[in-house]
Amino acid sequence: GAVVSQHPSWVICKSGTSVKIECRSLDFQATTMFWYRQFPKQSLMLMATSNEGSKATYEQGVEKDKFLINHASLTLSTLTVTSAHPEDSSFYICSAPTASTDTQYFGPGTRLTVL
């Protein structure tokens, strides 16, 4: 099956600092990856679509200057939370579809805590 990894699995940072989260497709290439945010016991909230070689597409209400996305290669997308604040604390998950299916394969998630 398709495997997606995320790093780090958890991070604690001080308010005002920036945090980078990596999402990698390990055994397939992904021209598109998706970034989600999830609050406890709630469904996934799509933040943005990461496109290899071009700009990310952000969902309404998501600040693109706050959440920087870079899709540098066919197997790596990064999400940088800039000038993080406590309200940015959340569980961030990425996913990638394989080229031949509609199915999203998810990373294990990154727990961000901003103090």
Added chain:
Amino acid sequence: TQLLKQSPQFLSIQEGENLTVYCNSSSVFSSLQWYRQEPGEGPVLLVTVVTGGEVKKLKRLTFQFGDARKDSSLHITAAQPGDTGLYLCAGARTNAGKSTFGDGTTLTVKP
């Protein structure tokens, strides 16, 4: 806006009971996925259904895709505590396009 409504939102049952989770939409999807997620982890794919009317079984789990490809159900027989988790349905309309996720169903199976 595509919406996928899941019901019930929360479900707490005793071990051995049966349950059904529903996923409904007014939109047609090319495929629909069911995922299970445990706290602190990413969603894990359970099944993909593609054909209207399709039924797939995964041990004690039975998944059905509606004839019109607008809705789906997940039935669990003889639930076990290990089935506890957040169940998510997701509908897709194009290859490699973004999926629409349901609200999620939090299932708790008590021993």
